[in-house]
Amino acid sequence: MLVVKVGGSQGIPLDGVCEDVRDLVRQGERLLLVHGASALTNWLSAALGKPPRFVTSLSGVESRYTDRETLEIFCMAYVGKMNKLFVERLQQLGVQAVGLCGADGRIFEGERKAVIKVVENGKRKVLRDDYTGRVERVNTALLTLLLDHGYTPVLCPPAISYAGELINVDGDRAAAVLAGALRAHTLLILSNVPGLLRNVHDERSLIPHVPRAELEAALALAQGRMKKKIMGAAEALAQGVKRVVLGDARLPHPIRQALSGQGTRID
Amino acid sequence: MLVVKVGGSQGIPLDGVCEDVRDLVRQGERLLLVHGASALTNWLSAALGKPPRFVTSLSGVESRYTDRETLEIFCMAYVGKMNKLFVERLQQLGVQAVGLCGADGRIFEGERKAVIKVVENGKRKVLRDDYTGRVERVNTALLTLLLDHGYTPVLCPPAISYAGELINVDGDRAAAVLAGALRAHTLLILSNVPGLLRNVHDERSLIPHVPRAELEAALALAQGRMKKKIMGAAEALAQGVKRVVLGDARLPHPIRQALSGQGTRID
Numbered sequence: 036m037l038v039v040k041v042g043g044s045q046g047i048p049l050d051g052v053c054e055d056v057r058d059l060v061r062q063g064e065r066l067l068l069v070h071g072a073s074a075l076t077n078w079l080s081a082a083l084g085k086p087p088r089f090v091t092s093l094s095g096v097e098s099r100y101t102d103r104e105t106l107e108i109f110c111m112a113y114v115g116k117m118n119k120l121f122v123e124r125l126q127q128l129g130v131q132a133v134g135l136c137g138a139d140g141r142i143f144e145g146e147r148k149a150v151i152k153v154v155e156n157g158k159r160k161v162l163r164d165d166y167t168g169r170v171e172r173v174n175t176a177l178l179t180l181l182l183d184h185g186y187t188p189v190l191c192p193p194a195i196s197y198a199g200e201l202i203n204v205d206g207d208r209a210a211a212v213l214a215g216a217l218r219a220h221t222l223l224i225l226s227n228v229p230g231l232l233r234n235v236h237d238e239r240s241l242i243p244h245v246p247r248a249e250l251e252a253a254l255a256l257a258q259g260r261m262k263k264k265i266m267g268a269a270e271a272l273a274q275g276v277k278r279v280v281l282g283d284a285r286l287p288h289p290i291r292q293a294l295s296g297q298g299t300r301i302d
Numbered sequence: 303m304l305v306v307k308v309g310g311s312q313g314i315p316l317d318g319v320c321e322d323v324r325d326l327v328r329q330g331e332r333l334l335l336v337h338g339a340s341a342l343t344n345w346l347s348a349a350l351g352k353p354p355r356f357v358t359s360l361s362g363v364e365s366r367y368t369d370r371e372t373l374e375i376f377c378m379a380y381v382g383k384m385n386k387l388f389v390e391r392l393q394q395l396g397v398q399a400v401g402l403c404g405a406d407g408r409i410f411e412g413e414r415k416a417v418i419k420v421v422e423n424g425k426r427k428v429l430r431d432d433y434t435g436r437v438e439r440v441n442t443a444l445l446t447l448l449l450d451h452g453y454t455p456v457l458c459p460p461a462i463s464y465a466g467e468l469i470n471v472d473g474d475r476a477a478a479v480l481a482g483a484l485r486a487h488t489l490l491i492l493s494n495v496p497g498l499l500r501n502v503h504d505e506r507s508l509i510p511h512v513p514r515a516e517l518e519a520a521l522a523l524a525q526g527r528m529k530k531k532i533m534g535a536a537e538a539l540a541q542g543v544k545r546v547v548l549g550d551a552r553l554p555h556p557i558r559q560a561l562s563g564q565g566t567r568i569d
């Protein structure tokens with residue numbers, strides 16, 4: 036069992052990922068794809084006159100402020116556009132892809148955190164009416180059912196709260212919880228950087244290996260969105276996943292290359 | 303087995319439909335919901351600076367001209383927004399809803415018709431690069447798998463072409479083919495009118511019953527989008543569905559009321 040998360044930043048091509056998925060599925064690998072769509076959501080938000088707003092939690096983690104209007108824009112970008120582009124490309128390659136968001140069949144379930152404390156422009160604020168949360172439970176039965184019948188799940192946020200509200204959740208951490216729940220051997224987290232960098236401005240400063248014991252130091256080193264990937268890696272390992280690889284989604288064969296030693300291996 | 307199609311015109315509330323679905327699912331009915339999102343697509347198209355364009359085929363059937371850009375807007379409105387609103391509401395009511403479009407697992411498959419002949423402003427035109435088609439095949443295995451395990455499929459266009467392209471298909475006719483393929487006893491088509499009207503401007507002119515033999519006359523009488531509903535009804539009956547009801551989605555309990563004799567029964 037392999038879980039592959041592909042980021043949603045600008046400049047990540049679908050083709051390499053989808054071709055690698057096809058090859059692995061043909062070889063009999065049980066594989067689930069999780070994707071983001073953050074750049075697309077920013078674009079759609081701006082186009083609809085509701086520019087994205089990012090807030091930083093007191094512990095320094097950045098996230099998208101998601102009121103109800105933003106949530107619906109988020110769904111259009113993630114589920115309506117990016118998810119369908121992946122399904123279409125995979126179907127063209129002969130993969131029986133089924134696109135689902137975390138709300139479908141309660142695949143990703145968690146608690147909504149309506150009130151968040153953030154720092155904005157150096158000032159502490161309390162924001163209400165946020166539709167965000169964190170994945171705590173996975174409907175593995177539905178995913179196993181699909182895998183057992185030859186379907187390849189293509190998953191994305193939003194998740195669903197226990198009360199049944201759509202909620203924005205971090206895709207990297209959702210993929211981590213998913214990998215743990217399915218007892219995946221490997222979680223790949225592919226994005227538009229080569230892996231964890233010692234110096235964020237120098238792609239040659241890649242750290243090829245982070246032993247589990249050094250995850251805390253890695254988290255301190257990580258900048259911006261890489262923070263959540265390291266947090267996701269830690270969560271996955273804690274739940275029994277054997278290794279996490281932070282790989283480069285821009286490579287011609289991003290999955291194959293991450294599996295064969297490129298990127299940052301965490302185990 | 304019951305297939306319910308809910309239209310996507312303005313002014314159709316979700317709540318009544320979703321509550322009726324909950325009641326029927328609780329009673330053990332095997333039910334699939336198919337929905338539209340045409341008003342939402344019009345709104346999103348306009349908001350994104352790509353106003354909708356409707357064309358009329360040589361046989362007098364109106365449809366949305368769907369180039370690739372429109373197709374992606376269509377997906378955002380149908381799959382990203384309306385489908386997720388239905389799934390969210392149903393989940394809040396305790397229904398294990400799973401939202402899927404026709405491309406997922408090739409649920410709705412058909413041939414793409416890239417070149418269409420239309421009449422626009424009284425002139426014949428040939429339009430190329432259209433992403434439309436008609437549902438010819440249904441992946442009943444996937445839908446049956448979900449139903450057998452307690453999930454309620456919530457389906458919508460787009461479909462997928464044999465070559466693996468997303469295509470815009472008519473939702474009423476997709477629901478009809480679905481009902482036929484699943485050997486449903488009843489197909490309900492709910493929209494923002496009481497049923498087939500003798501006079502389209504007078505809601506009291508409802509025709510309560512159309513025998514199968516009089517479908518051609520009904521088709522001649524039908525105006526605008528009602529034409530496709532009658533065509534859908536004819537297709538469903540031809541494929542073994544016992545009865546089709548054209549019901550009013552605006553009623554407090556639109557499904558229950560359509561099943562108990564309101565609207566236009568076709569059999």
